Amino acid sequence: GQSLEQPSEVTAVEGAIVQINCTYQTSGFYGLSWYQQHDGGAPTFLSYNALDGLEETGRFSSFLSRSDSYGYLLLQELQMKDSASYFCAVESGGSYIPTFGRGTSLIVHP
Amino acid sequence: GAGVSQSPSNKVTEKGKDVELRCDPISGHTALYWYRQSLGQGLEFLIYFQGNSAPDKSGLPSDRFSAERTGGSVSTLTIQRTQQEDSAVYLCASSSRTDTQYFGPGTRLTVL
Numbered sequence: 659g660q661s662l663e664q665p666s667e668v669t670a671v672e673g674a675i676v677q678i679n680c681t682y683q684t685s686g687f688y689g690l691s692w693y694q695q696h697d698g699g700a701p702t703f704l705s706y707n708a709l710d711g712l713e714e715t716g717r718f719s720s721f722l723s724r725s726d727s728y729g730y731l732l733l734q735e736l737q738m739k740d741s742a743s744y745f746c747a748v749e750s751g752g753s754y755i756p757t758f759g760r761g762t763s764l765i766v767h768p
Numbered sequence: 769g770a771g772v773s774q775s776p777s778n779k780v781t782e783k784g785k786d787v788e789l790r791c792d793p794i795s796g797h798t799a800l801y802w803y804r805q806s807l808g809q810g811l812e813f814l815i816y817f818q819g820n821s822a823p824d825k826s827g828l829p830s831d832r833f834s835a836e837r838t839g840g841s842v843s844t845l846t847i848q849r850t851q852q853e854d855s856a857v858y859l860c861a862s863s864s865r866t867d868t869q870y871f872g873p874g875t876r877l878t879v880l
Binding site for chain 1: 799801803809810811813816818824826827859861867868869870871872873874
């Protein structure tokens with residue numbers, strides 16, 4: 659089976675940098691995705707890593723280490739609007755059906 | 769269309785009734801997914817359609833749940849004889865690539 663672990667909650671202040679970690683156990687790993695979901699809203703795609711290394715998209719970056727079965731989402735210059743839940747999701751095992759983590763609630767304080 | 773749409777946005781029903789939830793994916797997207805999300809929880813996979821292939825129903829929690837996708841576009845998720853534990857937000861997503869899913873706004877189902 660597949661399993662993902664991510665912290666349930668992270669808090670930070672405006673302007674800070676925060677890292678949300680995701681570790682996974684799976685076979686036949688394809689890639690790791692990150693999604694953002696505001697309260698009452700739909701998940702929106704943030705990033706996808708299939709290869710080791712850092713992918714940067716504006717204030718958000720995502721990192722993957724396949725050998726460590728580990729990835730993280732890095733959010734820089736935090737803004738209040740970044741307060742949301744962040745989900746990691748892994749595709750593996752010859753399936754295009756991703757398995758989602760339980761989500762990390764990010765709370766940004768002024 | 770501009771994005772994935774779902775209807776209704778909210779549905780309140782009585783225990784034992786049947787409900788139908790609709791999803792209109794982004795035009796041209798061959799893959800369509802249904803998920804369920806309970807309050808404060810992650811996304812639970814329900815069913816996956818890819819083109820004209822047989823759907824992957826491995827996530828359906830019971831035989832009360834079924835889904836179809838007509839003409840490779842619109843999909844309907846049907847829940848028969850609803851139970852209170854079926855209360856959740858039902859999300860639909862479509863994609864043209866394996867790494868990016870576009871989600872609809874969801875249908876909030878409340879079973880009384």
